[in-house]
Amino acid sequence: MNKFNLMLSAAACLTNAQAAGIKIVTTTTDLADITRAVAGDLAEVSSITTGREDPHTLTAKPGFIVRARDADVWIRIGMELEIGWEPVILRDARNTRIHVGMPRHIDASDHVIRLEVPTQRVTRDQGDVHPEGNPHYWLDPLNGRLVAATLSERLSALYPEHKAKFEENLHRFERDLDTRMFGTALVDSLGGENLWKSASEKRLEALLSEKGAVDKAGGWYGTMRPHQGKTIVTYHRSWVYLTERFGLRGDLQLEPKPGIPPSAKHLAALVSEAEARKVRVILQEPFYTLKAAEFVASRTGAKVVAVPTMTGGSPEAASYLEMLDNVIRKVGAAL
Amino acid sequence: MAGAALSFAATGVLAQTGDARYQKLEDEVKALRQQVTTLQEQHTREMAELKDMLKKQVTVAAASPQPPGTPGATVAPPSLYDSLKQSAAVLVPQAQGVKGADLDLSVVLDLNFYHTDAKDGIGNLRNRISGFESQGEPGGPENGFNLREVEIGLSAEVDPYFRAWATVAVDEESAGFEEAVLQTTSLPYGLTLSGGKIKSGIGRLNRQHAHAWDFFDAPLVYNAMFGEEGLSDKGLQLTWLAPTPFYLLFGTELFNGGNEQSFNVSDAEAMPQHDAPRLYTAFVKAGPDLGPNHALQFGLSALSGRQQRWSEDDAAGADGDSRIFGTDFVYKYDAKRAHGQGDWIVQGEYFYRDQDLDGVGGWAGAPWTARQDGYYVQSLYGLLPQWRTGLRWDQVGLINDLSTPVDGSVSYGDSYRLAAVLEWKLSEFSLLRAQAGRGWYATDDGREDALELALQWEVTFGKHGAHDF
Numbered sequence: 001m002n003k004f005n006l007m008l009s010a011a012a013c014l015t016n017a018q019a020a021g022i023k024i025v026t027t028t029t030d031l032a033d034i035t036r037a038v039a040g041d042l043a044e045v046s047s048i049t050t051g052r053e054d055p056h057t058l059t060a061k062p063g064f065i066v067r068a069r070d071a072d073v074w075i076r077i078g079m080e081l082e083i084g085w086e087p088v089i090l091r092d093a094r095n096t097r098i099h100v101g102m103p104r105h106i107d108a109s110d111h112v113i114r115l116e117v118p119t120q121r122v123t124r125d126q127g128d129v130h131p132e133g134n135p136h137y138w139l140d141p142l143n144g145r146l147v148a149a150t151l152s153e154r155l156s157a158l159y160p161e162h163k164a165k166f167e168e169n170l171h172r173f174e175r176d177l178d179t180r181m182f183g184t185a186l187v188d189s190l191g192g193e194n195l196w197k198s199a200s201e202k203r204l205e206a207l208l209s210e211k212g213a214v215d216k217a218g219g220w221y222g223t224m225r226p227h228q229g230k231t232i233v234t235y236h237r238s239w240v241y242l243t244e245r246f247g248l249r250g251d252l253q254l255e256p257k258p259g260i261p262p263s264a265k266h267l268a269a270l271v272s273e274a275e276a277r278k279v280r281v282i283l284q285e286p287f288y289t290l291k292a293a294e295f296v297a298s299r300t301g302a303k304v305v306a307v308p309t310m311t312g313g314s315p316e317a318a319s320y321l322e323m324l325d326n327v328i329r330k331v332g333a334a335l
Numbered sequence: 336m337a338g339a340a341l342s343f344a345a346t347g348v349l350a351q352t353g354d355a356r357y358q359k360l361e362d363e364v365k366a367l368r369q370q371v372t373t374l375q376e377q378h379t380r381e382m383a384e385l386k387d388m389l390k391k392q393v394t395v396a397a398a399s400p401q402p403p404g405t406p407g408a409t410v411a412p413p414s415l416y417d418s419l420k421q422s423a424a425v426l427v428p429q430a431q432g433v434k435g436a437d438l439d440l441s442v443v444l445d446l447n448f449y450h451t452d453a454k455d456g457i458g459n460l461r462n463r464i465s466g467f468e469s470q471g472e473p474g475g476p477e478n479g480f481n482l483r484e485v486e487i488g489l490s491a492e493v494d495p496y497f498r499a500w501a502t503v504a505v506d507e508e509s510a511g512f513e514e515a516v517l518q519t520t521s522l523p524y525g526l527t528l529s530g531g532k533i534k535s536g537i538g539r540l541n542r543q544h545a546h547a548w549d550f551f552d553a554p555l556v557y558n559a560m561f562g563e564e565g566l567s568d569k570g571l572q573l574t575w576l577a578p579t580p581f582y583l584l585f586g587t588e589l590f591n592g593g594n595e596q597s598f599n600v601s602d603a604e605a606m607p608q609h610d611a612p613r614l615y616t617a618f619v620k621a622g623p624d625l626g627p628n629h630a631l632q633f634g635l636s637a638l639s640g641r642q643q644r645w646s647e648d649d650a651a652g653a654d655g656d657s658r659i660f661g662t663d664f665v666y667k668y669d670a671k672r673a674h675g676q677g678d679w680i681v682q683g684e685y686f687y688r689d690q691d692l693d694g695v696g697g698w699a700g701a702p703w704t705a706r707q708d709g710y711y712v713q714s715l716y717g718l719l720p721q722w723r724t725g726l727r728w729d730q731v732g733l734i735n736d737l738s739t740p741v742d743g744s745v746s747y748g749d750s751y752r753l754a755a756v757l758e759w760k761l762s763e764f765s766l767l768r769a770q771a772g773r774g775w776y777a778t779d780d781g782r783e784d785a786l787e788l789a790l791q792w793e794v795t796f797g798k799h800g801a802h803d804f
Contacts, residue, residue, distance in 0.1 A: 050627045053671040057763075060804050061630040061667075062582030062622025069525070069576060084763065088801045091498075094576050096521045111420040124764060124796075149416035193415045200419060259762065261674060261720050288673045289720060 022159065025071040027082050028055055029311035030138045031108055031147070033320040035075060037173040038151045042162055043073075048089070051312030051323075054287050055081055056128065056259065060088035068093035071104075073158065075151065078109035079135035106154045109135070112143040113200065115240055128259025139309055140241035141181050141220065141324055142196055148173050180321055183218020199245075220324065223332040224248070230335055231277040233270065233296065235262075235284035238309055242327065252279065254292045262292035271299045281334045285309055303334045438491045441797040443546045445483035449476035453785035460785055465747035465777040466707055466735040467559040471595045474563035475552070476789070482506075486513065486544060490800065496521055499531075502544065513544065513567065525576035535566040536574065536586045537618050537636035538684050539663040547802060549680070549715055550756050551770040551789040555729040556709030560659060560686050562596045566638075569593075570612060582622035582632070590614040592640045597657050597688060601645035605696045606652050614640030622804075628669050632804065636661040642690055644703065651697030651740065661686040665804075674720035675760070685710040687734070694740050701740035708734045715756070723758045732777065748777035754787070765794040 022043040026032040032047035039045065048064050049055055055077070068074065068089050076082050090099060097104045109132075117133035137143045152170040156163040178192030186195060190213060198207040204221075208214045217225055228247035232239075235254045243250030252273060256266035279302050282293045286306045293304045307330050308317045317323035412418075453460045458473030490500035498520050502513040516531040534542050540557060557565060570590035577583040592598045592613030600609065615638070622632040642657035663684040670677025687708040694701040709732065715725030732749040739745075754772030761767070768791040775784045 050671070052627075053669065054673045057675075059630060059667060059669065060801065062620075062632055062804060063624035063630070065576070066580070066582050066624070069578075084801050086801070088803055092576075092803075094522075094525050094527060099520075111416070113419065124762075128762075146416060146419060149414075153416075197415050197418075200415075285673075287671055289676065 022072050023070055024073045024075060025067050026075040027086060028077055028138075029313075030144075030320045030323070031075050031077065033311045034108075034144060034148050034173070035151055037320075038148055038166055038169050039155060040165065040169050042159070042165060047312075048085075049310070051308060051310035051317065052287065054285075055310065056084060058082075058085045060085045060092070064089045065092045068098065069095050071095060071098055073104045073106060073155070074098035075106045075108055077135055077138070078107035079114070079132040079137070080130045081135035103154075103158060106151065108147045108150060109137065111150050112137045112146050113140065115244060116237070127255070127257030134237060134240055136238040136309070137241050138320070139239060139324070139327070140245045141177055142200060142245065143241065144320060144324070145174055145177055145196065148177075177321060179219065180325060181219050182221050183216065185216040185218060186213060186221075189213060189216060220246070220328045223328055227332065227335040231274075231279050232281045232283055232331070232335070233274055233279050233293075233302065234282070235288045235293065238285065239283055242331075246328075249277075252277075254282070254284070254296065267292055267295055271296055274300045274302065281305055281331060283307070283331065286313065305330050305334050307331075438489060439798040439800065441488040441795060441799050443486035443488075443544075443793065443795050445486075445546065445791065445793040447476065447481050447483065447551070447789055447791040448479070449481055449787070449789045450478050451785055451787045453783070453787075457785065457787060460776055460778070460783065461555070461558050463776075463778045463780075464555075464559065464731065464750050465779060466705065466732055466737055467596075469562075469596060471562065474558075483545065484513075486546060488797075488800070492520070493517075513564070525578065527574050527576075529572040529574075530570070532567060532569050533572050533588070533590075535568065535588055535590070535616055536572060537566060537588075537616050537638060537659075538661050538686070539632075539634060539665055539682065540684065541565045542803070546793060546795065549682075549713065549723075549725060549758075550727055550754060551768060551791050552754075554684070554709075554711035554713075554727065555731045555750065555752055555774075556684065556686055556711055558596075559707075559709055559731045560597050560688055561594060566594055568614065570614075581624055582620070584620045586616075586618045586620075588614075588616040590616070590640075594640075597638075597659060597690075598640040598642055599644070600641060601643040601652060603645040603647075603652060605650070606643055606645060607654055607695065609641050614638065628671065630665075630667040630669070630804070632665050634661075634663040636663070642692060644692065649697045649741075651699075652695040653692035653698060653703035653740075654695050655690065655692030655703070657688065657690045659686055659688045670717065672717075672720075675717040675723065676720045678717040678723075679714070680716075680725075681712070681714045683710065683712040698740040703739050705737045706734055707732060707736070715758075721760050723756075723760070725756045725758075727754045727756070727772075728752075729754070729774070735777075748782070750774065750776040764796065764799060767792055 022039065024035055024039065024043045024045045026035055026045065026047045028049050029047045029051035032045045035043065035045045046067060049058060076086060099105060114133035114137065118129060118131060122129050122131045148170055152166045156166050174192060178187045178195065182195050190211060195204065198204040208217060224246035231249040231252060232243065233252045233254065234250055237253055237258050239250050252270060254262045254270065256263055274296060279300060282297055282302050282304045284293055284306055286308055290304065290306060296302065297304045307327050308314045308323065309327065311317055311320050311323045316326040451457045456473060456477060458475035461475065462469045462471065462473050484504035484506045487503045487505060488500065492498045496519060497517055499517045501515040504511055504513045512532050514532055514534055516529050516533055518529040519527055522528060536542055540548065540553065541561065568590035570588060572586060572588045574584055574586040577585065589612045591611040592600065598614045600613065616636065618634060618636040620632055620634045625631055638659040640657055643652060643654045645652035661684060665682040668679040685708065690705040692703040694703060709730060711727060711729045713725060713727035715723050718724050729752040730749055732747060735747040735749060737745050752772055752774030754770055756768060756770045758766055758768045770789045772787045773784065775782060
């Protein structure tokens with residue numbers, strides 16, 4: 001009997017050890033953080049980028065190839081964000097299980113809400129335009145939620161024995177995200193799913209007034225609610241998902257075209273436009289030079305907010321939700 | 336008699352088999368009829384059962400319209416994720432590209448203005464470097480405008496087993512393959528086999544196409560030991576990514592051996608013939624993981640092949656072995672700022688060549704040997720977003736000891752060159768580059784020096800593949 005128990009626990013240890021060994025490599029830190037939230041201690045998750053660099057351009061270093069070689073699952077942002085470096089890593093890693101299109105290659109953009117999907121033919125005259133749409137979708141918290149659900153679904157298909165655990169973790173993550181987005185009072189009275197559904201159909205305000213819950217609006221939504229309709233200037237078109245979600249106008253960029261650094265001529269035109277629209281905030285990632293933003297700020301009186309859009313981009317952005325929290329707190333304070 | 340008996344027996348067998356086949360067919364038809372009847376019966380029975388079940392279901396549903404535990408809801412609504420998943424799917428555009436084939440096409444165009452004060456052109460001067468003299472066509476740019484070969488790249492995943500790519504270099508007169516490679520994608524144990532005309536994996540710069548170089552031209556040591564195009568040959572390459580915690584790649588190659596500078600075979604009648612493959616290489620590359628801001632890679636290479644020289648004037652030649660040993664390193668610092676600002680690269684390669692040839696024809700009995708080397712070191716720094724500046728120091732012939740039937744044992748001097756570059760990369764697809772350099776060359780006419788200036792305008796269009804490390 002004792003012997004049998006011993007064997008059983010040894011076997012249990014063994015499966016545990018194996019389970020803890022799901023090696024997941026993600027292209028970005030936000031994906032790594034969401035994956036950790038969903039997979040919990042069942043997986044060892046690491047990210048290729050650190051959150052401090054421009055995710056469009058990266059050198060496919062030998063170390064990345066080794067990590068891709070050992071990966072059980074590979075997760076990318078997709079929509080061509082990583083087109084400059086992912087193909088080389090996947091080719092040289094010689095890990096056929098994670099080739100594009102395989103079950104162990106997960107494209108997190110599969111089920112997100114996309115913006116700026118071109119309806120016309122894309123040429124490079126337009127700059128760095130992605131033919132599948134703007135890939136900076138993780139700045140919309142709803143997309144973060146959808147990514148988590150996608151990961152739970154795909155990981156459950158790969159590891160059905162952990163389905164219950166993934167789903168439990170997913171619900172905890174969703175609850176956390178919903179509370180941060182809408183505040184505890186609103187989530188408790190109307191339910192997170194319900195709120196998001198209304199938000200995705202652009203009738204959240206109607207729902208709140210219908211239910212008499214306008215004064216309960218808290219969280220990020222509560223922070224940004226008074227600023228709806230205001231215009232902000234951003235460096236790259238990497239903030240459109242944020243401005244769209246919170247009802248801001250984000251159509252003015254320091255870049256004349258996506259991926260093309262600011263020019264004097266473009267900035268001069270931008271200054272008059274920004275003045276006309278009473279822009280108070282210029283938003284950019286810390287890895288871009290501040291010169292152009294400071295130039296526009298000095299002529300319009302707007303405030304420059306340099307804040308990371310990726311987990312790990314600064315000490316405050318320790319997790320995906322903390323990163324969003326940091327962005328919204330700083331933008332809200334400056335508006 | 337025996338023939339008649341045989342034919343009679345044959346007819347008997349035929350008649351027998353005819354009867355048997357008829358009987359067999361009849362049996363089969365019977366069996367089929369039986370099967371159909373059984374199926375029909377089964378179908379009628381099943382339909383009756385199904386009808387019964389449906390009837391029961393309807394009555395149950397009528398009796399209790401709501402399933403227990405979920406008051407107020409008959410059917411659970413789809414979750415937010417599921418409903419959005421449907422609507423998002425509509426938004427995903429169709430894949431673009433060449434219809435019907437996942438074929439990537441890219442074209443590199445390179446126009447440059449070049450000037451040198453070398454009296455017979457830089458290509459001729461390089462061919463006259465003491466100890467590294469070459470009878471090959473003088474390469475390199477001419478004074479004035481040059482349109483470098485148009486590089487047309489085609490690549491595709493062939494099927495689940497192979498990928499292939501071809502780079503066609505087209506100039507005003509002719510076209511040729513720079514590379515045409517077939518490669519496995521799914522060999523086990525970290526192995527990859529490539530075949531075709533391959534840019535050898537030795538060294539660091541050798542594998543890169545001209546458009547991926549950090550400078551306008553290749554270092555002197557590459558020109559001297561492998562020629563204008565580098566070492567590129569027909570054959571096979573096997574590489575193995577070792578299962579180590581850091582990057583460790585081993586490779587070996589088997590080539591026909593037809594490199595003008597180091598692995599040449601003469602077609603002179605007096606020369607002994609050697610069947611291909613005549614060139615073997617081996618290389619290893621190692622890259623320790625130094626964290627997010629740094630990247631380092633070391634390499635070692637060894638090449639061994641057949642080398643022949645032939646002098647038409649002397650009706651004499653030499654035939655023997657040529658061996659090259661090389662080491663290379665590259666360090667990259669990633670400042671984590673946009674458009675390469677603050678990034679830093681240091682890179683260097685060293686090659687040592689050892690040739691042991693025996694005289695043939697007029698030189699019979701006399702040895703022809705050479706021990707030579709060369710290296711370069713270069714560094715580039717991201718001055719501003721999109722702007723890089725760099726320096727390269729080149730040297731060949733630090734060791735330059737030859738022993739030939741004509742000149743006896745001689746130690747020649749070294750040749751060296753310094754180049755500075757300034758590069759403006761407007762986007763991933765275009766760059767402008769200015770390079771200025773001065774070289775001091777040891778030639779049979781004494782030391783010659785030459786200034787070089789190049790202004791380069793290069794664009795890539797089509798699908799631009801991601802760059803290797």
